Amino acid sequence: METIASSSAFPPDAFAKDCASRVVLDRIGDRWTVLVVGALADGRLRFSELRTRIEGITPKVMTQTLRALERDGVLTRTVYAEVPPRVEYELTDLGRDLLVPIDAIRHWAEQHASRIVANREVYDR
Amino acid sequence: METIASSSAFPPDAFAKDCASRVVLDRIGDRWTVLVVGALADGRLRFSELRTRIEGITPKVMTQTLRALERDGVLTRTVYAEVPPRVEYELTDLGRDLLVPIDAIRHWAEQHASRIVANREVYDR
DNA sequence: AGAGACAGTATCTATTTGATACCGAGCACT
């Protein structure tokens, strides 16, 4: 395999290394992406609002995650030249598309969480 | 951290640290989970078959991922006492449930991959 | 002058991931 398959001559195959869709999956297979995108479901939020909503994320990692998502065109970053500074993040159309499967994942997690935690306890015993 | 909130007195909230659903999300926010579960969509596979299908995963990481998913009850691991050894992995009901949102994610990735790669190129320029 | 808000950086450490080499049991072949 050579070039990134952005052509549609071949069906995109996320299992193939170097396939574009695999590259994209790597973004979602990120600890924080699901949470950040999910947090922006109801509209634009500022950096600090995101930090409050998503417990446990450090500012460095928040910045990294946001920049990566901005780079991919999932969200926009708008800086207002005020003091104190105001920066708002908002999903793009692409980001709102992503929201659909991401919500599905989150719902699955919330539905089956207790069962999974129980499985772990059995396994570890 | 002491107890994971597996009670259903509170609505599960994946944004909250220490919430069970957050713990579960962390499993999905793993680089390989989506691929491994997706690979098992059509039935049981052996270790080496998984390695072939999922390009780029190393044996160590494959083992880690499979053990974690087994621990969570997403798949089963069956060892046949043969030589050479045969070990088969298969999704549980829980795993097949997970397959639904995971397929949604993969479809999203395959659909929008080229657009995202294009976005990155613009951003990096 | 000093404190505070906000959106981050800088720095250092801990944890995860990855590359690569190797192992053990048994069969098949020479």
Place this chain on the structure above:
DNA sequence: AGTGCTCGGTATCAAATAGATACTGTCTCT
């Protein structure tokens, strides 16, 4: 009897990533 092969992993070490914590710059308000 020795050699090589298959399969499903481990072992070991290096590299990349995530996390904890402290700090910065700008302006405004007291």
